[in-house]
Amino acid sequence: MALADSDRLFGPADDVPIALDAGAWLLPGWAAGQAQRWVGCVQEVLAQAPWRTMRTPGGLPMSVAMSHCGRWGWVSDASGYAYSATDPHSGRPWPAMPEWLWEQARAAATVAGYPHFAPDSCLINRYVAGAKMSLHRDADESDTRAPIVSISLGLAATFLWGGLERSDRVRRMQLEHGDVLVWGGATRLAYHGISPLKDAVHPLLGSERWNLTFRMAKAPYGCSP
Ligand code: SIN
């Protein structure tokens, strides 16, 4: 993410991943061509599990609204962070992950060199102006050999990419509509976050940014279905 804008303008073709760090790749605009389909799948999920705001274990409401699909949904409340098989709002299992989403996430992981990715969890984040995600690690999954696959849709955001220690230097890069990030291996547990979203209007999502984060929450990596 020492990427200057000029690297992106004159970088490799869209289907060629750009190395960001050990094990971490940017697939610029990879999801943009089928953005409408991504949005349709998210709307299908939202019809069953609408946006909600969770609280941190400290009791503060998060600025990012969330939904989930797949077998496991990431939840946060006073007792901490965990993966839950049921939506605490409805008491029902999370909506199934649309097959097309599963296939796309798997394809993106494969491009980045992780051919056995079989996500059992998809967190959907919604940012509006001012919403942010503080620096954190995705560390609640049982097998960290599996990478994280993260899709950006709608308004651009500033992504923060740190190191394995919270105190490590943080690099910043712009994530655009359709960009995909895949990180695993040596940087699977790297700190990352999103700066407060700037107010703007996107042709497809208006004043919002959506992020889909695919993970293997409980399944072991390497037992490819
Ligand atoms: C996250 O780390 O859960 C979200 C990252 C993003 O919104 O791009």
Ligand code: FE2
């Ligand atoms: Fe994260």
